[in-house]
Amino acid sequence: MREFRFDNRFVRELPGDPVSGRHVRQVHGACHSRVEPTPVRAPRLLAWAPEVAELLGLDATDVLDPRFAEVFGGNALLPGMEPYAACYGGHQFGNWAGQLGDGRAITLGEAINPQGQRWELQLKGAGPTPYSRMADGRAVLRSSIREFICSEAMHHLGVPTTRALCLVATGEQVVRDMFYDGHPRPEPGAVVCRVAPSFIRFGNFEIFASRGEEALLQQLIDFTIDRDFPELVEAEADPVVRRLRWFEEVCRRTAVLMAHWMRVGFVHGVMNTDNMSILGMTIDYGPYGWIDDFDPDWTPNTTDAGGRRYRFGHQPRIAQWNLWQLANAVYPVIQQVEPLERALAMYADVHEAENRRMTQQKLGLETWREGEGGEEGEDGALVAELHRILQAGEMDMTLFFRRLAELDVAQPDPVHVDELFGEVFYKEARRNEVAAAFQAWLARYAARLREEGVPAALRKARMDAVNPLYVPRNYLAQQAIDRAEQGDASGVVELLEVLRGPYAEQPGREAFAARRPDWARHKAGCSMLSCSS
Numbered sequence: 022m023r024e025f026r027f028d029n030r031f032v033r034e035l036p037g038d039p040v041s042g043r044h045v046r047q048v049h050g051a052c053h054s055r056v057e058p059t060p061v062r063a064p065r066l067l068a069w070a071p072e073v074a075e076l077l078g079l080d081a082t083d084v085l086d087p088r089f090a091e092v093f094g095g096n097a098l099l100p101g102m103e104p105y106a107a108c109y110g111g112h113q114f115g116n117w118a119g120q121l122g123d124g125r126a127i128t129l130g131e132a133i134n135p136q137g138q139r140w141e142l143q144l145k146g147a148g149p150t151p152y153s154r155m156a157d158g159r160a161v162l163r164s165s166i167r168e169f170i171c172s173e174a175m176h177h178l179g180v181p182t183t184r185a186l187c188l189v190a191t192g193e194q195v196v197r198d199m200f201y202d203g204h205p206r207p208e209p210g211a212v213v214c215r216v217a218p219s220f221i222r223f224g225n226f227e228i229f230a231s232r233g234e235e236a237l238l239q240q241l242i243d244f245t246i247d248r249d250f251p252e253l254v255e256a257e258a259d260p261v262v263r264r265l266r267w268f269e270e271v272c273r274r275t276a277v278l279m280a281h282w283m284r285v286g287f288v289h290g291v292m293n294t295d296n297m298s299i300l301g302m303t304i305d306y307g308p309y310g311w312i313d314d315f316d317p318d319w320t321p322n323t324t325d326a327g328g329r330r331y332r333f334g335h336q337p338r339i340a341q342w343n344l345w346q347l348a349n350a351v352y353p354v355i356q357q358v359e360p361l362e363r364a365l366a367m368y369a370d371v372h373e374a375e376n377r378r379m380t381q382q383k384l385g386l387e388t389w390r391e392g393e394g395g396e397e398g399e400d401g402a403l404v405a406e407l408h409r410i411l412q413a414g415e416m417d418m419t420l421f422f423r424r425l426a427e428l429d430v431a432q433p434d435p436v437h438v439d440e441l442f443g444e445v446f447y448k449e450a451r452r453n454e455v456a457a458a459f460q461a462w463l464a465r466y467a468a469r470l471r472e473e474g475v476p477a478a479l480r481k482a483r484m485d486a487v488n489p490l491y492v493p494r495n496y497l498a499q500q501a502i503d504r505a506e507q508g509d510a511s512g513v514v515e516l517l518e519v520l521r522g523p524y525a526e527q528p529g530r531e532a533f534a535a536r537r538p539d540w541a542r543h544k545a546g547c548s549m550l551s552c553s554s
Contacts, residue, residue: 022086023079027101027130028139030248035241037105043149047120050234052225052241053105057098058127059148059158061210063192064094067510068517070173073186073216077142078135084187093214094189095127095147102130106150107220110228111295112346114330120228121295122152125160128220139248141220142186146212159195163502163546165211166513168306170501172215174493174520175303180281181274182303183217188513201323201551209506217302219249223347224295230350239354242267245299265360268351272344272368274301279337280375284383285489286312286418288333290322291552294343308550311494313537314447315411315418321495323551337372344368380404383422384466385484387473403469406462414455415447417536419492426484430467430477435460444536489523490534495548496541497533 031053038054040046048054069084083089091097098104106123113121127147132140145168146160165188172185194207221241229238243260246253246267253270257263278301282289289296290308298304310321317334325331331339348361355361381389381400392398397405411421424441438460446452470480493516501512519533527533541547 022083022088022092025077025099025101025130025132025142027103028133029101029103029130030244031107031128031131031141032103032105034244036237038108038151040151043151043153045149045154046151048108048122048151049232050237051108052237053107054122054151055104056106056127056150057104058095058129058144060096061094061191061193061212063190064090064096064212065190065192066090066093067188067190067211067505068169068513069187070169070185070517072176072521073173073184076134076138076184076216077132077140077186089187090189092129093144093187094191094212095144098129104129106152107225108152108228109222109224109295110231111222111224111293112227112343113293113295114325114328115342117231118293118295119231120152121224123150124153124156125150125158126215126220139218140216141218143215143217143220144212145215146191146210157195159191159193159210160212161195161197162190162209162211162505164307165213166502166505167309167498168213168215170498170513170517170520171306171309171493172303173517174523175285175287177521178281178285178489178492178523180285180287180303181278181301183215183220183298186214186216188213188510190510199545199551217298217300217304219245219298219300220304221245221249221299222295222304223297223299223343223350224293225299226347226350227294230353235353238351242351242354249300261355261357264351264355265357265364268348268355268361269364269367271299271301271347272364273371275340275344276337276368276371277301277375278303279340279372280379282336283333283376284379284487285492286315286333288312288319288321288331289336290320290325290331290550292331292336292339292343294346297340297343297347307552310548310550311492312418313494314415315408315421317408317412321548321550323549326549337376341365341368341372379487382487383484385426385470385475385480387475400469403462403465406458407466410455410459410462413451414459415451416442416445417447419489420445420534420536422488423485423490423534426481426488428463428467430470433460433463433467438463447536486524490526491519491523491530493520494537495546495550496537496544499541499544499546502546 035052038048038051108122126145129142149158169185169188175182189212191210193210195210198205288310296305308322320329320332390399501516504512
């Protein structure tokens with residue numbers, strides 16, 4: 022296995038914890054604590070992502086070398102690795118939670134690939150750190166598979182995300198109470214190697230603001246800009262203006278990310294500020310879920326079931342709320358209210374524009390007809406009515422948009438509609454309830470497309486390029502988990518292979534594009550999940 026080249030700027034340029042050891046403690050005046058992964062009994066490679074290995078300058082020979090599992094299972098370090106856990110805080114479910122930090126994630130170092138790109142390598146489930154609180158720092162196989170699969174699926178869907186290099190079984194058992202109902206049980210343990218240009222979160226800044234450590238806060242802001250936003254350094258010499266441009270860019274990237282989540286039907290499930298990437302990437306795949314039947318009020322997280330704070334349709338608003346908390350955190354350094362408020366308002370404008378653009382693409386529209394004087398407009402009303410029908414009819418979001426591309430806009434008669442959309446509905450009764458409204462909507466939509474006159478084949482190609490056929494549905498991931506827990510990881514590899522091409526038809530793999538089966542409606546792992554992993 023070839024060696025990496027490391028340039029560990031985070032630990033080199035930012036102050037570290039003067040206290041050593043894994044024991045739990047409050048860490049003040051430091052951005053990180055040095056801690057090594059805790060070795061496991063029998064690390065074994067279960068799956069790996071070839072594209073991520075290539076990003077790092079690795080090939081199959083490197084990955085299949087026995088040392089690979091040793092390193093990425095937490096049993097060995099390569100020359101140049103300087104492992105650490107980061108210190109950060111966060112708002113959890115709307116309340117300030119104080120110090121949180123990397124409780125079971127350990128960054129091995131910042132690898133520089135042959136193209137000169139910087140990639141942080143982080144092990145999740147690598148053992149306790151000073152931020153583990155009452156936990157053991159480990160992760161179970163089921164959650165590790167979900168993170169591994171979804172990280173890569175999101176990338177291939179075109180959604181900004183952290184990546185996953187590999188999934189390693191530990192050969193050890195981890196005890197978890199999956200639904201916090203008093204029934205803990207031992208489960209197979211695993212470690213995921215996560216890969217991203219940066220794992221800095223909103224909470225990294227919040228913790229120093231909460232403690233009045235303004236000098237350290239400014240140092241972290243300037244470090245983040247210099248390392249992770251070099252284009253801002255080149256474009257703006259004034260450090261005060263540069264910090265404002267940086268906050269604006271964070272708002273812009275977050276707005277675009279939210280539009281992508283809504284486009285593909287992803288529900289994060291736990292949008293706490295410590296789970297928000299400063300790069301505008303999807304980060305921390307915990308109790309996430311995938312929309313099957315379209316429901317803006319659905320949340321996959323059992324912890325969120327009461328208030329539904331992180332429900333599907335509420336995610337853009339929560340992201341803006343989280344940005345407000347980031348603005349409060351960086352204000353002691355920026356010391357200007359109006360520019361921060363303008364950036365937060367810009368978030369809403371960018372999200373609205375991106376959401377409209379992506380919706381227009383999903384519907385195959387050449388143009389978007391807006392209203393005047395702030396009114397909804399023809400196409401806005403068309404979309405609002407569609408969402409009402411999708412929810413009332415309990416229709417599969419992913420399948421609906423794929424079938425819509427095949428609509429005969431010349432004559433969308435009821436027989437054609439029934440044949441085309443029959444598999445989209447989850448309940449016949451719901452189908453009958455919306456049948457008339459759905460037929461009327463399709464007639465309006467078809468008339469709108471006829472006016473634009475785009476050839477059917479071209480429209481379908483465009484729509485298929487943005488409306489995925491294969492997404493990591495919860496039940497598909499659970500099927501792979503069930504097999505892996507019995508010692509067969511081939512389901513993980515097969516599912517990942519399918520999800521590498523989410524927009525193209527894959528003959529012989531139709532089962533991976535099917536709607537959620539009835540048996541999965543209430544099965545653990547297929548409908549509701551928890552933060553337990």
